[in-house]
Amino acid sequence: MDMQAAPGFAVPRLVPPVPAPPERELPTLRFIAAMRVNGIGCWPASAYEAPLRRRRLFGRTRFTVSDPDLVRHVLVDNAANYARTPITIRMLRPMLGDGLLISEGTAWRHQRRTLAPAFTPRAVETLVPHILSASDEAVAALEDPAARGPVDLFAALQRLALEIAGRTMFSVGMARHGDRLRGFLEAYAARLGRPHLTDLLVPLRFATPLDRARARFRRDWVFFLDEVIADRDEGQGGREVVGEARDLLDLLRAARDPETGRGFSHEELRDQVATMILAGHETTAVTLLWACTLLALSPQTQAAVAAEAASAEKPFTRAVIEETLRLYPAAFVLARRAVGPDVLGGEAVEVGDSVTISPWLLHRHRKLWRDPDAFDPGRFLPGAPPVPRFAYLPFGAGPRVCIGAAFALTEATLALSRIVGHFRIERADARPVLPAAVVTTQPDHAPAFRLTRRA
Numbered sequence: 001m002d003m004q005a006a007p008g009f010a011v012p013r014l015v016p017p018v019p020a021p022p023e024r025e026l027p028t029l030r031f032i033a034a035m036r037v038n039g040i041g042c043w044p045a046s047a048y049e050a051p052l053r054r055r056r057l058f059g060r061t062r063f064t065v066s067d068p069d070l071v072r073h074v075l076v077d078n079a080a081n082y083a084r085t086p087i088t089i090r091m092l093r094p095m096l097g098d099g100l101l102i103s104e105g106t107a108w109r110h111q112r113r114t115l116a117p118a119f120t121p122r123a124v125e126t127l128v129p130h131i132l133s134a135s136d137e138a139v140a141a142l143e144d145p146a147a148r149g150p151v152d153l154f155a156a157l158q159r160l161a162l163e164i165a166g167r168t169m170f171s172v173g174m175a176r177h178g179d180r181l182r183g184f185l186e187a188y189a190a191r192l193g194r195p196h197l198t199d200l201l202v203p204l205r206f207a208t209p210l211d212r213a214r215a216r217f218r219r220d221w222v223f224f225l226d227e228v229i230a231d232r233d234e235g236q237g238g239r240e241v242v243g244e245a246r247d248l249l250d251l252l253r254a255a256r257d258p259e260t261g262r263g264f265s266h267e268e269l270r271d272q273v274a275t276m277i278l279a280g281h282e283t284t285a286v287t288l289l290w291a292c293t294l295l296a297l298s299p300q301t302q303a304a305v306a307a308e309a310a311s312a313e314k315p316f317t318r319a320v321i322e323e324t325l326r327l328y329p330a331a332f333v334l335a336r337r338a339v340g341p342d343v344l345g346g347e348a349v350e351v352g353d354s355v356t357i358s359p360w361l362l363h364r365h366r367k368l369w370r371d372p373d374a375f376d377p378g379r380f381l382p383g384a385p386p387v388p389r390f391a392y393l394p395f396g397a398g399p400r401v402c403i404g405a406a407f408a409l410t411e412a413t414l415a416l417s418r419i420v421g422h423f424r425i426e427r428a429d430a431r432p433v434l435p436a437a438v439v440t441t442q443p444d445h446a447p448a449f450r451l452t453r454r455a
């Protein structure tokens with residue numbers, strides 16, 4: 001049996017299953033259908049070796065970039081030339097309004113400057129008690145005798161990630177609003193948040209029937225968010241916070257643009273709240289699910305995570321999360337549209353062309369990684385050779401790098417440590433879990449797990 005090195009012990013080489021790639025390039029309609037159901041199915045095996053790919057789609061060129069130097073060019077050196085795509089805006093604006101994720105230009109710069117201090121590692125420290133309390137309650141719920149037998153861990157992790165998002169944002173548990181919040185998110189993900197052919201074909205200035213449904217959704221969603229914010233303020237006696245912030249909402253309210261001194265209006269604040277909840281919870285939930293799935297397949301690695309649970313420092317658990325994000329990057333593609341002409345690897349890019357960078361392809365690229373499909377947290381341990389910056393992009397890079405990256409890594413590491421420290425995790429059936437990616441890299445079904453309390 002192949003073995004690979006980990007800290008102080010050797011573990012059998014683990015290559016988790018993936019869907020077989022199509023044998024050759026898909027024709028357009030099948031390509032679009034694959035994008036809607038599972039983007040992984042868009043790429044033949046040759047895509048995992050190519051530095052740059054191009055295909056024509058509806059009269060435009062679509063580039064897929066997997067060369068670290070070209071990635072740096074798009075995301076950093078010439079980032080101003082690559083904007084959010086119309087389809088991203090179309091699908092996300094009803095949820096996120098004009099929040100950070102989809103704003104552009106001066107509006108984006110103002111928001112990013114204003115928000116940055118709320119997401120520094122020091123600010124994240126103030127949110128740790130919320131992460132721990134929510135994780136402990138999730139563990140307690142899983143311990144409930146009524147929850148014995150096969151457990152739908154994905155559902156539990158989604159609840160946990162949403163609970164953490166809610167508590168870090170509002171300081172209060174999601175008991176009152178959680179069900180409705182989940183209802184909104186699920187309804188959106190099931191239909192309105194999926195790319196439809198008309199989303200690609202109809203220019204953004206014309207509303208499609210789906211756009212009208214999205215606009216109706218937005219009215220209810222905004223009403224709901226205002227209600228939650230008002231409720232939270234009332235529960236807190238409506239007081240302005242002076243001094244210590246209790247949660248992200250306090251941090252966002254206190255935030256001022258360092259250049260202009262301007263803070264957020266109520267509407268702007270609400271859009272940032274929606275943005276942070278949406279950008280942060282599903283990404284974290286799928287990351288935790290993949291980490292648990294990998295650890296169930298690798299009992300020795302799981303034992304090493306459990307052994308670290310009582311320590312304050314958790315380098316190995318963190319390496320497991322980073323390796324999980326390599327194999328199953330929660331953000332499946334970074335999509336951009338060229339706003340001016342450019343040259344990429346000798347090829348002409350025209351205005352309106354789309355440029356995608358897929359962390360999925362990049363992280364499993366044959367030319368960039370040793371044994372790319374194998375799960376090996378050792379790659380991310382202190383002392384391992386450094387991972388090339390532009391070959392590993394779970395949080396993107398450049399000016400639009402994930403603002404919540406430090407928070408997400410802390411959250412995922414602590415939550416995984418709490419769960420695995422408490423339970424031994426095994427699969428309750430033998431059905432392989434395959435990744436299926438549309439926006440985030442999801443499991444193709446909710447696998448059943450068996451949890452046993454550790455001695």
Ligand code: HEM
Nearest residue numbers: 101276279280283284330331334394395396400402404408
């Ligand atoms: C494992 C968890 C997470 C992953 C994998 C992830 C991944 C990413 C990636 C790849 C981007 C860049 C997208 C692009 O360049 O097109 C991004 C942006 C962003 N993320 Fe995250 N994220 C995670 C958690 C979070 C959390 C917890 C928050 C907030 C609390 C957050 C808020 C945002 C925001 C607001 C942006 C947009 C930044 C901008 O455009 O300036 N993310 N995220």
